[in-house]
Amino acid sequence: MNFQLSEEQLMIQQAARDYAQRELIKDVIERDEKAIYPTEHIRNLAELGFLGMLVSPKYDGSGMDTVSYVLAIEELSKVDSSVGVIISVNNSLVCYGIEKYGTDDQKEKYLKPLARGDQTGAFLLSEPGAGSDATAQQTSAIDMGDHYLVNGVKNWITNGNTASTYLLFAQTDRSKGHRGINALIVDRHSEGISIGPHENKMGMRSSDTHSVQFTDVKVPKENRIGDDGFGFKLAMKSLEGGRIGIASQALGIASGAWELAVKYAKERQTFGKEIIKHQAIAFKLSDMATQIEAARFLCLKAAWLKDQGLPYGIASAMAKQFTADMAMQVTTEAVQIHGGYGYVKEYHVERLMRDAKLTQIYEGTSEIQKIVISRAISDGDI
Numbered sequence: 001m002n003f004q005l006s007e008e009q010l011m012i013q014q015a016a017r018d019y020a021q022r023e024l025i026k027d028v029i030e031r032d033e034k035a036i037y038p039t040e041h042i043r044n045l046a047e048l049g050f051l052g053m054l055v056s057p058k059y060d061g062s063g064m065d066t067v068s069y070v071l072a073i074e075e076l077s078k079v080d081s082s083v084g085v086i087i088s089v090n091n092s093l094v095c096y097g098i099e100k101y102g103t104d105d106q107k108e109k110y111l112k113p114l115a116r117g118d119q120t121g122a123f124l125l126s127e128p129g130a131g132s133d134a135t136a137q138q139t140s141a142i143d144m145g146d147h148y149l150v151n152g153v154k155n156w157i158t159n160g161n162t163a164s165t166y167l168l169f170a171q172t173d174r175s176k177g178h179r180g181i182n183a184l185i186v187d188r189h190s191e192g193i194s195i196g197p198h199e200n201k202m203g204m205r206s207s208d209t210h211s212v213q214f215t216d217v218k219v220p221k222e223n224r225i226g227d228d229g230f231g232f233k234l235a236m237k238s239l240e241g242g243r244i245g246i247a248s249q250a251l252g253i254a255s256g257a258w259e260l261a262v263k264y265a266k267e268r269q270t271f272g273k274e275i276i277k278h279q280a281i282a283f284k285l286s287d288m289a290t291q292i293e294a295a296r297f298l299c300l301k302a303a304w305l306k307d308q309g310l311p312y313g314i315a316s317a318m319a320k321q322f323t324a325d326m327a328m329q330v331t332t333e334a335v336q337i338h339g340g341y342g343y344v345k346e347y348h349v350e351r352l353m354r355d356a357k358l359t360q361i362y363e364g365t366s367e368i369q370k371i372v373i374s375r376a377i378s379d380g381d382i
């Protein structure tokens with residue numbers, strides 16, 4: 001077993017760290033407060049190759065491995081996890097499906113601009129009544145011969161307004177249940193699409209979350225990915241990789257909060273010494289470090305399995321559930337260590353704590369991950 005990162009992986013990690021610590025940090029508090037989308041940063045990160053980091057250079061991506069993806073998303077999310085989720089959704093939930101299952105024309109027309117980061121993508125699975133129960137899709141895509149006619153509402157869509165390309169899931173044949181769901185690539189500017197107001201969220205406030213309504217939207221038949229009825233399987237396959245991205249984001253939120261807590265504990269004095277010298281604080285930092293390291297190994301293991309072409313769905317569910325729950329605990333402790341200072345915005349940790357909460361909810365709640373893991377136990381896969 002080799003725990004050594006390659007030179008290339010270390011370089012990518014360093015590039016992400018440099019960008020986060022030099023650039024993202026400057027305006028992260030203002031972007032959080034005013035819920036401003038990080039347009040300029042996304043453009044810069046696209047130039048550095050992060051928007052299509054998992055896509056092959058053949059389709060204008062950077063062709064990096066999934067281990068590098070974990071390292072980069074961790075570093076970016078230490079400072080700004082909204083940037084982390086934008087990059088994760090683009091790579092894992094949108095580019096992945098088009099690259100793996102799309103036609104040459106779809107790759108040429110849609111994947112290349114997404115991989116370059118000239119455009120971003122959004123993944124439209126959730127609905128007002130279909131979140132955890134993703135098969136309960138109400139949005140319909142009626143087969144009209146040369147096109148589908150789409151009607152319905154999608155909810156909680158990351159990149160909902162800024163994305164140019166939607167990967168939409170909709171029900172074509174209700175009698176077939178989840179086997180009647182299709183995945184369609186939709187131009188966000190198609191006639192009949194209207195975007196709901198920006199969601200005023202607790203955390204990840206500079207990521208762009210909206211509902212999207214479809215009214216008689218025509219989607220050409222050639223925009224379907226895979227065979228008729230392949231949509232639900234595509235969504236599940238994509239989420240296996242997406243969960244590695246969100247686990248890495250949660251890892252970054254936790255390790256960012258831990259680094260701030262260590263720095264503060266070495267500076268802040270009480271009862272005549274730095275608070276890190278009080279065992280109450282030292283043991284907290286020690287527990288936090290161990291939890292973060294355990295989570296990091298789960299994230300890297302899932303990424304490594306994916307890079308080896310081995311099954312990674314169970315590993316990604318474990319990584320996401322453990323890391324998201326850990327991030328909530330670690331950020332709460334980071335605020336506690338900061339005392340009153342932790343409760344105000346200038347010290348960053350309150351934001352990280354608010355951001356951590358969402359990692360337990362989206363791309364499958366912690367409870368959904370436990371369903372995936374426990375079913376694998378029942379099936380004898382673990």
Ligand code: CAA
Pocket residue numbers: 085089093123125126131132133134135156157158178179232233236237239240313362363364365368371372
């Ligand atoms: N890969 C491929 N196929 C899979 C699969 C996987 N990992 N998991 C399930 N499937 C297939 C099954 O084989 C089955 O197909 P067949 O009947 O043809 O064999 C089909 O999918 C249905 O599977 P289940 O019977 O297991 O379905 P279920 O209703 O019991 O639900 C679930 C399974 C795991 C709970 C699933 O519904 C789920 O993951 N829910 C959570 C949804 C989710 O993560 N939403 C996130 C929204 S996206 C988001 O948050 C993005 C963002 O913007 C940040």
